[in-house]
Amino acid sequence: MAKPNIYQQVDVQCISEKYPIYIGNHLLSDHTLLQRYVAGSQVLIVTNKTIAPLYLDNVKQAFAGIQCNDLILPDGEAYKNQQSLTTIYDTLVNHHHHRDTTLIALGGGVIGDITGFAAATYQRGVAFIQLPTTILAQVDASVGGKTAINHPQGKNIIGSFHQPQAVLIDLQTLTTLPTREFRAGLAEIIKYALLVGGDFLNLLNTVLADGFTVKTPQLGDLIAQCCRIKANFVQVDEREETGERALLNLGHTFAHALEAITNYKRWLHGEAVAIGLYCAALLSYQLGHIQKSTLELVNSLLSAAKLPRRIPKDIDLSGLQALMFNDKKIKNKMLRFVLIKAPGNCYLDASVTTDCLHHVLKSAVEGETNEC
Numbered sequence: 001m002a003k004p005n006i007y008q009q010v011d012v013q014c015i016s017e018k019y020p021i022y023i024g025n026h027l028l029s030d031h032t033l034l035q036r037y038v039a040g041s042q043v044l045i046v047t048n049k050t051i052a053p054l055y056l057d058n059v060k061q062a063f064a065g066i067q068c069n070d071l072i073l074p075d076g077e078a079y080k081n082q083q084s085l086t087t088i089y090d091t092l093v094n095h096h097h098h099r100d101t102t103l104i105a106l107g108g109g110v111i112g113d114i115t116g117f118a119a120a121t122y123q124r125g126v127a128f129i130q131l132p133t134t135i136l137a138q139v140d141a142s143v144g145g146k147t148a149i150n151h152p153q154g155k156n157i158i159g160s161f162h163q164p165q166a167v168l169i170d171l172q173t174l175t176t177l178p179t180r181e182f183r184a185g186l187a188e189i190i191k192y193a194l195l196v197g198g199d200f201l202n203l204l205n206t207v208l209a210d211g212f213t214v215k216t217p218q219l220g221d222l223i224a225q226c227c228r229i230k231a232n233f234v235q236v237d238e239r240e241e242t243g244e245r246a247l248l249n250l251g252h253t254f255a256h257a258l259e260a261i262t263n264y265k266r267w268l269h270g271e272a273v274a275i276g277l278y279c280a281a282l283l284s285y286q287l288g289h290i291q292k293s294t295l296e297l298v299n300s301l302l303s304a305a306k307l308p309r310r311i312p313k314d315i316d317l318s319g320l321q322a323l324m325f326n327d328k329k330i331k332n333k334m335l336r337f338v339l340i341k342a343p344g345n346c347y348l349d350a351s352v353t354t355d356c357l358h359h360v361l362k363s364a365v366e367g368e369t370n371e372c
């Protein structure tokens with residue numbers, strides 16, 4: 001068996017706790033590391049039916065000496081719901097898990113979010129560990145303590161903040177990830193590049209131009225840099241109170257509505273984020289904040305990652321706009337958009353009118369002349 005190797009560590013310092021993110025190879029086989037973050041004598045590993053045959057046995061071996069239960073959920077965003085949550089609670093109750101149990105999320109962002117929310121609420125909060133196995137979960141969903149399930153009317157609208165004990169990012173898990181999922185994760189990396197600009201944007205631009213795959217030598221470094229960027233946003237505004245953390249939602253107001261209007265079935269989350277990033281750039285352009293060249297840059301980054309950018313013609317734009325008002329970033333009944341002034345300079349804007357929004361949505365439809 002290959003030797004576990006920690007490549008980088010990023011620490012997240014929140015108000016009440018500090019936890020490490022380890023980035024490396026074969027970390028799911030590092031029993032000592034896994035055991036270090038389990039304080040009690042019970043664990044529940046939550047995963048899904050795609051990931052279980054690949055990695056569950058490996059992780060279970062680390063807990064051979066204690067009570068280790070597992071729960072294999074169906075696969076998909078559609079199952080990030082109340083019913084799956086109840087199944088987790090039922091498993092915990094039926095196996096007599098106490099307050100010192102530890103939940104282990106083994107999977108992508110869906111498993112991470114739902115397991116984290118179960119951990120946040122079971123017996124008023126128990127410990128959990130994130131073992132993210134998609135690039136999207138490694139750079140984003142597993143970091144920062146946002147946990148949630150979806151409601152049929154809106155994404156992630158039932159949730160809480162609950163930080164994990166640790167995040168173990170095993171880069172080897174990405175070798176089994178389907179290409180479409182890998183590309184979807186790149187949307188969140190592009191989001192970070194637009195938020196911070198500078199060297200990170202330049203590096204990503206180069207890597208994307210060369211064809212970003214799981215074999216890209218800079219993969220581990222880019223993932224570690226994303227974790228660091230996200231940690232910096234989380235540390236200054238853990239509960240999204242001052243607005244700093246809300247900047248991480250660049251493109252997401254559009255994306256969440258696109259996902260909801262298609263019943264979470266048409267796009268992967270990252271693909272919806274890609275269209276959302278283009279819409280956010282188009283909105284920034286139409287409001288006069290950015291030059292055409294910046295809109296073109298956003299378009300070319302997304303295009304190099306082979307991600308969608310346009311709203312398909314069959315989407316009902318009025319319905320889409322109505323769903324945007326289910327967004328969690330609404331304040332005083334006004335939607336707040338993250339807009340771009342330049343790469344590395346984004347801000348929250350609560351003054352976008354419904355007319356302006358409608359115009360942008362229309363312009364973002366495939367085949368419209370306002371495209372770049």
Ligand SMILES: NC(=O)c1ccc[n+]([C@@H]2O[C@H](COP(=O)([O-])OP(=O)(O)OC[C@H]3O[C@@H](n4cnc5c(N)ncnc54)[C@H](O)[C@@H]3O)[C@@H](O)[C@H]2O)c1
Pocket residue numbers: 048050051054075076077080107108109110111113133134135136137140141142143144145146147156173174175176177178181184268269270
């Ligand atoms: N909490 C947060 O801060 C946050 C941030 C971003 C996204 N999210 C949430 O994350 C979710 C999206 O996460 P995702 O893109 O990881 O989707 P996902 O969890 O659905 O995983 C994508 C697919 O890949 C499969 N898979 C996962 N790892 C695999 C592997 N190593 N090999 C083979 N197949 C594998 C899964 O079974 C699934 O079919 C959304 O629900 C989104 O709302 C949360």
